[in-house]
Amino acid sequence: MLEVQNLSMRFGGLLAVDQVSLDVQEHEIVAIIGPNGAGKTTVFNCMSGFYKPTGGKILFEGREIQGKPDYKISRLGLVRTFQHVRLFGRMTVVENLLVAQHRHLNTNLLSGILKTPNYREREQKSLDRAAYWLNRVGLMDMANREAGNLAYGQQRRLEIARCMVTEPKLLMLDEPAAGLNPAETKDLNQLIISLKEDYNVSVVLIEHDMSLVMDISDRINVINQGRPLASGTPDEIRRNDDVIKAYLGEA
């Protein structure tokens, strides 16, 4: 469903991403790994429309999306999280989920000011959906707290829930396990698999935690210094000499 072809991104004289290609099929979890500074997040930023790539194509369900504004890409069903969690810290947990459903609620202003029954019904629906996802990620008890006051692991889960209420087709997770303890990582592991299995969402993730990547990924792409290094199933990657060199050579 997603195809990245020869993606390049240049900042001034620096070629941060050079001819990277990857693809994601339906019902699949694909990981992007690589050493720090390899350009993984830049690839993400191009895919989510935050950067306009200087070369290459990005196709989502057959449509070219490179260079489209980020909010339009998100509306197509390609939604992301961030390396450093970006919640609306002064809003409550449930409100964070309501904001994400803004478009489902796009009623005209008058019906909202006058509180028509139709408006109330829609508002209730989005509250219900929010409640469902809060239960799903285990944050129901925190629903009315300010999002900024949550523990780090909870914030990570809330960010994923916030993506899910927009009903995405493809979820992009930027280092979802960063800063989590082993128990939390395990929960996350299960959550991501369930997103694929139960909600039929494909996932692309950037991750450093190798155990997580190897456990859940269907396929892995390795990027090194902006260039594609290898791609394949977890087993293939584990045995790939270039990858071992790139990782162990540094250490």
Add this chain to the structure above:
Amino acid sequence: MAAHNLKHALFCAIVTLVISYPILGFNLESQGTSVILEGAKTSTVIGVLLAAVIVFLFQLFRDNVMGSLRQLPAVNPLANRKPMEQSRRLKLESALLTLMVIGALIWPFIASRGAVDLATLVLIYIMLALGLNVVVGLAGLLDLGYVAFYAVGAYTFALLSQYYGVSFWFALPIGALLAALFGLVLGFPVLRLRGDYLAIVTLGFGEIIRILLNNMTSLTGGPNGIGGIPDPTLFGMEFGRRVKEEGNTSFHETFGIAYSSEHKVIFLYLIALVLAVITAIAIRRLMRMPVGRAWEALREDEIAAKSLGLSRTAVKLSAFTIGAFFAGFAGTVFASKQGFISPESFVFLESAIILAIVVLGGMGSQMGVILAAIAVTILPELAREFSEYRMLIFGAAMVLMMVWRPQGLMPMRRIHIELKPQE
């Protein structure tokens, strides 16, 4: 450390003298074509010296003074009290607001004419400040040309009545909608600018509109303005001594009471009150609607908001347009109250005053903004001898608020949407 403190304190005291003595200590007086210099009054000179001494002492004992100041909140018994529960607070607030509105409804019948007239002005400022509060406080867009939309509302009514004889009640929605349209058209290109650039551009737009009003003499009367703007009517009843327009009756004759010029003032006040209440309620609703949440989300984290499919332009534009709409509302009422308008009423300073109200009250806080509007308009009238210091105090207050309490005197308390546990 002590020596360093002394040096610093001395330096600060000298700077105080340098920045105040030449400007305050000498008065330039024009005499015919030449200018002469006069020494200021002894009291001013003593004041300047005293200020320098105070600065010196403050800087010398700065650590001690600041240290003891920091202890102060502990003395304040309210400082550590628990915040009220939201549902209780909301009930209290609406009860308070209802009481205020009821009081405001009865009050004009016992107050003096001048007081009611002033109160109408206060209400106009409340509308303006509530509208700007949407733009600055909720959406986080600093609009320094807000007064332009106020002018659009006022001039729409003035021109429509002058050229087409349109009455207040028709002009009111037209003025507000036209102001909103202006907001939409002006806002569209500028809203993608970063915060501080946006402020300057809106300031530029505001000035351009004022200069155009000043110079399109054939249409707007230029600096002379437009006069003879009619008063509002009540179901076709006029409030003047004699009926001006055919088909209308006069209020005092219909009810068989003696003519009094107060009727008109009270009527205008009541219109302004109703409109201000409508403004407050409508904005209160908007804050809790998806669009209100979108404003807030975009203000909190633009990148995250966009990644969730919120269009930055559309969300900002909605705030800008809605703010402009209420300014147009206020402008129409203002034109009707004054009966005469000129570009002089729509200078940058007016924008700054409205902004000061929003900042003092607490950005985003409706209650705070309403109280600040009342205070800012009435205090200078109460203390007439201080009225020339009004803008000086405003300026100083804006700086002090930003330094000490950027959240305002009555900080915004968000109304959370609560998720009730369900089975």
Add this chain to the structure above:
Amino acid sequence: MQDLLYFIQQLINGLTIGSTYALIAIGYTMVYGIIGMINFAHGEIYMIGAYTSLIAITGLAALGIAWLPLVLIVALICAMIVSSSMGWAVERVAYRPVRGKHRLIPLISAIGMSIFLQNYVHLAQGSRNIGFPDLIEGGFRFGAADSFQTSISYIQITIFITTLVCMTILSLFISRSRIGRACRAVSQDLGMANLLGIDTNRIISATFVIGAALAAVAGLLLGMYYGSIDPLFGFIAGLKAFTAAVLGGIGSIPGAMLGGLILGVAESMTSGYLSGEYKDVVSFGLLILILLFKPTGLLGKPEVEKI
């Protein structure tokens, strides 16, 4: 021929005004380059410079000192000292405590400071405009005596030369002196400069002081050129100078110079060929267009946004 002379006249007038805008614009551009805020009160600092120099000039006249070079230099020094102190104090009182907070907070503080200073001078010196004595009279004239003559007055020449001298000294100062080098380091990366042991507070203060001193020079020059001053005249001039800074690329000192000159010429051409009433519309319009289409200005560097 006559048309050409008229055009040249407008050009000269424009360059005169433009070079004073450039002097004021330096203050905006340096402050913006270092701490990324618009010093809204800068126009008022310039206005205070003009008032101080007038006070010094009248004071010297009252003492019977009339030797022109001495009068000008004393007035200039007084204005620079008072404005610089004001610039220092403003930064200390209104900007330093709010540095690093949300972008709108320093800006609102600056607007408050601007209103405060305007009214400070208004209360001390009255709101009427006050005549500035004609210290430098006369000039050169070109063209036939019976038709339009292009004139360059001595005051215009003074303005050019003074601006040129100030700009040269500033460039030398920025490129050669220790503080200048520190200024450049701080504008590159404030946090890093701090780590490297540069006293950033001191450097930021220095920027305000330098900007204010140049604004004071402009205050004296424009006071003499216009022939009268009032407490409000700093506000519009400040906006114009800010426009010049943005036009040239905010943060860039040569940009401020270039922007000032372009803006001055644009204005004088509007007054000369259209109407003086619309010259403010043209400069604000120019500001809006630049911010919309090329917010980095002519010589500015683009900013890269990061997640």
